[in-house]
Amino acid sequence: xxxxxxxxxxxxxxxxxxxxxxxxxxxxxxxxxxxxxxxxxxxxxxxxxxxxxxxxxxxxxxxxxxxxxxxxxxxxxxxxxxxxxxxxxxxxxxxxxxxxxxxxxxxxxxxxxxxxxxxxxxxxxxxxxxxxxxxxxxxxxxxxxxxxxxxxxxxxxxxxxxxxxxxxxxxxxxxxxxxxxxxxxxxxxxxxxxxxxxxxxxxxxxxxxxxxxxxxxxxxxxxxxxxxxxxxxxxxxxxxxxxxxxxxxxxxxxxxxxxxxxxxxxxxxxxxxxxxxxxxxxxxxxxxxxxxxxxxxxxxxxxxxxxxxxxxxxxxxxxxxxxxxxxxxxxxxxxxxxxxxxxxxxxxxxxxxxxxxxxxxxxxxxxxxxxxxxxxxxxxxxxxxxxxxxxxxxxxxxxxxxxxxxxxxxxxxxxxxxxxxxxxxxxxxxxxxxxxxxxxxxxxxxxxxxxxxxxxxxxxxxxxxxxxxxxxxxxxxxxxxxxxxxxxxxxxxxxxxxxxxxxxxxxxxxxxxxxxxxxxxxxxxxxxxxxxxxxxxxxxxxxxxxx
Numbered sequence: 355x356x357x358x359x360x361x362x363x364x365x366x367x368x369x370x371x372x373x374x375x376x377x378x379x380x381x382x383x384x385x386x387x388x389x390x391x392x393x394x395x396x397x398x399x400x401x402x403x404x405x406x407x408x409x410x411x412x413x414x415x416x417x418x419x420x421x422x423x424x425x426x427x428x429x430x431x432x433x434x435x436x437x438x439x440x441x442x443x444x445x446x447x448x449x450x451x452x453x454x455x456x457x458x459x460x461x462x463x464x465x466x467x468x469x470x471x472x473x474x475x476x477x478x479x480x481x482x483x484x485x486x487x488x489x490x491x492x493x494x495x496x497x498x499x500x501x502x503x504x505x506x507x508x509x510x511x512x513x514x515x516x517x518x519x520x521x522x523x524x525x526x527x528x529x530x531x532x533x534x535x536x537x538x539x540x541x542x543x544x545x546x547x548x549x550x551x552x553x554x555x556x557x558x559x560x561x562x563x564x565x566x567x568x569x570x571x572x573x574x575x576x577x578x579x580x581x582x583x584x585x586x587x588x589x590x591x592x593x594x595x596x597x598x599x600x601x602x603x604x605x606x607x608x609x610x611x612x613x614x615x616x617x618x619x620x621x622x623x624x625x626x627x628x629x630x631x632x633x634x635x636x637x638x639x640x641x642x643x644x645x646x647x648x649x650x651x652x653x654x655x656x657x658x659x660x661x662x663x664x665x666x667x668x669x670x671x672x673x674x675x676x677x678x679x680x681x682x683x684x685x686x687x688x689x690x691x692x693x694x695x696x697x698x699x700x701x702x703x704x705x706x707x708x709x710x711x712x713x714x715x716x717x718x719x720x721x722x723x724x725x726x727x728x729x730x731x732x733x734x735x736x737x738x739x740x741x742x743x744x745x746x747x748x749x750x751x752x753x754x755x756x757x758x759x760x761x762x763x764x765x766x767x768x769x770x771x772x773x774x775x776x777x778x779x780x781x782x783x784x785x786x787x788x789x790x791x792x793x794x795x796x797x798x799x800x801x802x803x804x805x806x807x808x809x810x811x812x813x814x815x816x817x818x819x820x821x822x823x824x825x826x827x828x829x830x831x832x833x834x835x836x837x838x839x840x841x842x843x844x845x846x847x848x849x850x851x852x853x854x855x856x857x858x859x860x861x862x863x864x865x866x867x868x869x870x871x872x873x874x875x876x877x878x879x880x881x882x883x884x885x886x887x888x889x890x891x892x893x894x895x896x897x898x899x900x901x
Contacts, residue, residue: 379672389451389461390842391626392834393440395552397489397638397659400436402443403834404451404461407847410858411831413454415446422486427493427743430486437551437559441624448625461626465633465841466618467640467833468552470578473527476555478546478605481564484537487552491660491701493745494754495526498533502526508598513673514593516577516680518583520750521743522699524551525580525597534539548605548681551575553634560631562622570617571607573685573692574639577596581606584671589693596716611687612633613640613840632842638662639684642695643840644832644858645801647683648851653789653797656833657806661703661778663785664695665793666675673697676788677748686690686843696792698747698785702756703778704805706740710774716767723771724809732770735760737884738773745781746884748788755891759884772815778806779816780881787819797824803832810865817865821874828861 388407394400398421403414419439422430452458471490488494502508503519519522521652528549531538541547550558554571561568576582580597583590587609594601610617618631635643638656640662645654650668655661664683670682671694683695707723710716717723739745741754758770782800790796799822806812807826817824829835835858842848869872 378824387460388847389456390838390847391444391461391464391629392448392838392841393444393464393466393468393556394438394637394831394834394837395440395466396833397469397491400439401834401884402440402447403831403838404447405835405838407842409829409835409854411829411834412456413447413450414831415443415450417442421489425494427496429489429492431472431489433483433487435485437556437831440556440560444621444624444626458626461629463630463632463841463845464621464626464845465837465839466553466556466631467635467637467837468556468575470551470636470638471522471524471527471574472552473524473531474550474552474555475528475531475541476548476550477541478548478564478567484541484547485531485535487555488531490522491705492527493521493743493752495521495530496744498526498529499752502529502553505596507592511580511593511596512837514583514590514687515580516671516673517580518679518750520746521752522701522746523578523580525593528599529597541557542603545603546605547603549578550607553636554607557618557631557634560621561619566619566622569605569607570610570633572610572612573682574612574636575634576607577682578636582609584682584694587682587685609691611685613686613688613844615844625840631841632843632844633837633839635684635837635840637757638664638697639682639695640836640840641803641833642666642685643836644834644852645827646854646857648693649800651793651795652801654801654803654832655782657703657778657804657812659703661700661782661804661806663698663789665697665789665797666693667696667793669693672792674788674792674794676791677750678785678788678792679747683839687767696789698782698788700778700781700785701743701746702740705742706738706774706777707806709742710771714767714770715773719794721807721808723775724811725781726768727771727775727787728768728811730766730772733760733772733776734765735762736765736769736770737881738770738777738826739888740774740777741888745888748784749885749887751885753890754885754888757884757888757891760880775806775809775812776815776819776881779812779819780878781880782816783820797822799825801825801827803827803830813863813865814868817867818869819874819878821867821871823867824836824865825867826863827858828863829858832858
């Protein structure tokens, strides 16, 4: 599931007048007619949206792209299909924009947000990739993770980069490629191997490929590779040495702030040819910015393919001792210092809903699964540990696998559908509990966005399980909005955070807990038991499934 549940390949024209925010009159007309394009490249789909200066999306286009699962636990994507999907979305959204009577000249700049950790390698001389993109949920590196955890220095890595050794970061995917793809090793030894996450690959291609050779990344995406010292935001010699990487042979992208008027280049082709790209950040950081969580103690939870809860901790990184990740929240550059976050990452969220729809055939589409769940009053004692890629934060159990507990002759489709949605809600509670321990602060309200938040039932369930209100915006495109905001700051569409305070604040829905703390605790206790019972489904020696 992408970060929203719009119909793929559909263009959306949104009435600006119905959503105009209250800003000083002298600025309103100007902002209404200043536009920012936003590329939102997600795990399963790509979108391009055009926002006005009031944060209102006026046109968009979305398409899904193919996911490849060559073996159990593997997930790959076609790097060229991803680039082509971006070109198509820009073409179609711009067409909608101009058909509404708008001028391309009024589009001031473009921002990019993308899935993180997904890894691509290519040859500097040819510009051609050496393997498919290995997507972030891919778990083929489990055996390598176990091996590296026993290596000298492994215990010091997280204090440097904020991330634990797991199948999640880019560094492990690169290690697998070195060991299994001869051309990768050969290109590395020749000093031509270029590394990048999706943001870097898109910027490289959107600027014209090897002819322009724009090879950059931003602080947020760079912090997801494991290669970066979180304190300096530069590549760490110690980490590179741990992974046996020579920076003279491996061509790493230059790290720059998320908001920059020059570093990201400009579009080399298409209807917006020549338009500058002035903002770039990872999708979860973009959602935090889009939720305007600029103060320490503010948080957001995005329910997309996976689910990601980010908590703003301010200008110094906080290293978790309770299973969370330390990461860069955003970095506007200039006189502003980088801001950090604690993150809880859930590998499977919307993808569990897709599984129930596509594999179990419980509904015709993902947006109908909530109706299926509503056919029953509760989960009927059914708990679904959706550990398709193991369990991420705060558990980090790589040998867990998807397991349904509590099935009886009473169990119906609705119970399993409910259990699939509840799995994300339970894991969110586990992350919130860990964040409270790490930060010493308990959230009083949770801001949410992403495709699963379209379900009132899911959001009410979330409020019941965490026992605090859940705050859902009317305009759910917060990830794309975050990319537009960082791009806009680079070209002075906005200059202060205060100017954004009214963006996306109208008509928000608050879901308040409707069950007792005792009943909530009882449900969560059963979930915790189910998690414990889901462990050990892989052979610890070779990472294969038990037969």
